[in-house]
Amino acid sequence: MSCGLGPACEEPGSSQQRSDPIQVLRMLTELNLGNNIFEEVPEQLKYLNSLQKLHLFGNKIATISPTIFDGLEKLTLLNLNNNRLKYLPPEIHRLENLEYMSLNNNQIGSIPKELCSLEKLSELHLSYNCLIMVPEEIGYMTNLRMLCLSRNQIEVLPDGLCKLRKLRILDVAGNRIRVFPTAMEDLLLMGLKELYCEDNPLLQKQPVCAIQEEEMLSLTEMTARFILRELNEKDSVLQTAVKQNQEVGKLLSEKCVCAVCGQAFLTTRLECVCFMHVKQV
Numbered sequence: 001m002s003c004g005l006g007p008a009c010e011e012p013g014s015s016q017q018r019s020d021p022i023q024v025l026r027m028l029t030e031l032n033l034g035n036n037i038f039e040e041v042p043e044q045l046k047y048l049n050s051l052q053k054l055h056l057f058g059n060k061i062a063t064i065s066p067t068i069f070d071g072l073e074k075l076t077l078l079n080l081n082n083n084r085l086k087y088l089p090p091e092i093h094r095l096e097n098l099e100y101m102s103l104n105n106n107q108i109g110s111i112p113k114e115l116c117s118l119e120k121l122s123e124l125h126l127s128y129n130c131l132i133m134v135p136e137e138i139g140y141m142t143n144l145r146m147l148c149l150s151r152n153q154i155e156v157l158p159d160g161l162c163k164l165r166k167l168r169i170l171d172v173a174g175n176r177i178r179v180f181p182t183a184m185e186d187l188l189l190m191g192l193k194e195l196y197c198e199d200n201p202l203l204q205k206q207p208v209c210a211i212q213e214e215e216m217l218s219l220t221e222m223t224a225r226f227i228l229r230e231l232n233e234k235d236s237v238l239q240t241a242v243k244q245n246q247e248v249g250k251l252l253s254e255k256c257v258c259a260v261c262g263q264a265f266l267t268t269r270l271e272c273v274c275f276m277h278v279k280q281v
Helices: 021-025 045-046 088-092 113-119 136-140 159-163 184-189 214-231 237-244 248-251
Strands: 030-032 053-055 077-079 099-101 121-123 146-148 168-170 194-196
Touching: 077 184, 088 113, 136 159, 159 184, 214 237, 214 248, 237 248
Parallel strands: 030 053, 053 077, 077 099, 099 121, 121 146, 146 168, 168 194
Antiparallel strands: none
């Protein structure tokens, strides 16, 4: 497809050749080709080595040639919103001066690890795509301040995300995230100001049906707690009794320790109860 940036042509009735349009455009620092009908990024753009801002939103771009990045070392802004991209070539790491990238409303299924090597990137927009995961290497983007990943199919956020010390805005709304990474608190402590996580199945609980009746569970639990407490006492007659009953010994071996009161309990009941000394009863 011709993009209007092609080689020089001769004027009708003239033997002199026009100036090379690429040569004329070499001094451009910003180019807006939005809302056209390009099906791919024009190959000729790689010769515009002074370009700093490139807008290609609202086209029909489905592929990006890896060679397009060869001459765009000075690019700081790239806008490819509203296209038909399904993937990004690994060679995108050559845009080492890129500070702003927006790829909203495409069909991108994964983020290449090479993208995460763009250390100067401060804003990354990938909303309304088909992402199912975020690479662990996202933590290498040390200057990232805004990360927008809303309306994808992401189920898990990587721990590397919590290493982004300069991140101030995180948008993961409309995904399939159930829980956040354990180190998510670190992001808040490092200065995260805005967090958008609506329309996710966060903290979704499934009902669990007990095999035993509730009354029997409570009786078993309370009896076990009393026995476990008494076993800590010296010369307890229960120690001998438990040793002689293997079934009871096996049940008591599954004990845990309550983080609230520090007493032992079985895994069948988790609530903290008040323990009373047997001599006070």
